[in-house]
Every structure is written in structure tokens, then in C-alpha cells.
Amino acid sequence: MNQTKLRQLNEEMEKYFQELYAPEGRILVPGDGDASARVALVGEAPGEQEALLRRPFVGRAGKNLDEFLSLTGLKRPQLYITNAVKFRPVRQTQRGQANRPPTREEIELFRPWLLKELGLVRPRLVASLGNVPLLALTGRRAAIGQLHGQMLELPELGCALFPLYHPAAVIYNPSLREAYLRDMQRFGQLCARL
Numbered sequence: 330m331n332q333t334k335l336r337q338l339n340e341e342m343e344k345y346f347q348e349l350y351a352p353e354g355r356i357l358v359p360g361d362g363d364a365s366a367r368v369a370l371v372g373e374a375p376g377e378q379e380a381l382l383r384r385p386f387v388g389r390a391g392k393n394l395d396e397f398l399s400l401t402g403l404k405r406p407q408l409y410i411t412n413a414v415k416f417r418p419v420r421q422t423q424r425g426q427a428n429r430p431p432t433r434e435e436i437e438l439f440r441p442w443l444l445k446e447l448g449l450v451r452p453r454l455v456a457s458l459g460n461v462p463l464l465a466l467t468g469r470r471a472a473i474g475q476l477h478g479q480m481l482e483l484p485e486l487g488c489a490l491f492p493l494y495h496p497a498a499v500i501y502n503p504s505l506r507e508a509y510l511r512d513m514q515r516f517g518q519l520c521a522r523l
């Protein structure tokens with residue numbers, strides 16, 4: 330049932346963005362996992378591997394995520410995993426294309442779709458991974474450095490929000506690791522109580 334509604338929503342979203350970004354179009358990567366999950370994870374945007382396979386968190390960031398999830402006892406099939414922006418934002422380099430952070434405009438364009446998507450899944454707890462999904466979900470520029478590991482409310486969705494650092498940020502900035510491990514442990518405990 331939820332799966333069917335999500336599929337319909339993804340079709341509508343695909344149509345909307347193919348028209349918006351015509352003529353070149355965009356490869357959209359839909360959310361993945363248990364369509365009735367109690368816990369949803371929201372990342373930033375797909376990378377190269379995700380765009381190729383059309384699944385979120387299957388590249389290097391996915392491997393990092395799995396490693397951190399293993400600390401919580403949570404398994405991917407129990408979760409719903411999606412991204413704030415559904416296509417891979419790229420910039421041109423001399424050697425081809427490289428990932429870039431989504432723009433504020435891209436985040437705003439996808440925001441209503443993200444809220445509808447999570448409104449169908451109806452998780453009890455949403456974990457945002459990094460600053461981009463935190464902005465997309467709250468509609469406010471908020472600093473992950475100040476909000477990580479705190480329980481917040483998402484009144485629009487009637488559920489709790491638990492901001493986490495993005496797993497890739499922890500790889501690039503090892504000084505975040507200790508705080509991240511603490512947050513992950515807390516996150517695991519919160520999920521176990523749902």
C-alpha cells in the first residue's frame with residue numbers, strides 16, 4: 330500500500346523534474362528500504378555510484394554508513410533511506426565531473442517532495458545526515474555542529490528529528506569521530522525504544 334503510494338509519488342516527482350530540467354533532464358534516485366519503517370535516514374544527495382545504480386548510499390558513503398550503522402544494531406532493511414536532493418549535483422572539472430553540494434534553490438525545490446515522501450512512510454524518528462537534510466527538513470539554516478545528537482521535533486511530520494553528522498564528514502574530519510560515535514550510540518538506543 331505505502332509502496333504503491335511511494336511509487337506514484339516518485340513517478341510524479343520524476344515527471345516534474347524532467348520537465349523542469351528539460352531538455353537535458355536529470356537521473357533521479359528515489360528513496361529505498363522499508364516503506365513503513367519506524368526510522369528514516371535522510372542524506373544530502375546521490376553521488377556517482379548512487380546515480381548509476383539509482384539507489385541511495387551504495388557508493389563509498391554507503392560503505393561508511395553501513396559501518397556506523399553496525400554500531401547501533403540497526404540493519405538497512407529495517408530503515409527507509411532517502412536524500413534531500415534526489416539527483417547528483419555536479420560541477421565540471423578538467424577531468425570530467427565532480428560532486429558539488431546542492432544549492433539552496435535545489436534544496437528548496439525538493440523540500441515539498443521530501444516532506445510528502447516522509448509523510449507517506451510516517452516514521453517515528455528521522456535522522457538527518459549532515460547540514461543539507463537538516464536545512465531541508467527544518468526549513469531553517471541550522472548548524473549541525475550545534476544540533477547533532479539532540480532530539481528535536483518535526484511538527485510538519487509529527488515525528489522526532491535526530492540530527493547526525495554526515496558519515497563522509499567524519500571520514501574527512503577525524504576529530505568528529507568521537508562525537509559521532511556517541512551520537513550513533515544514542516541513536517541506536519532511541520531506535521531500540523520505538
Ligand code: URA
Pocket residue numbers: 372373374375376379384385386387388390391412
Ligand atoms: N550518497 C547518498 O545517497 N547520499 C549522500 O548524502 C551521500 C552519498
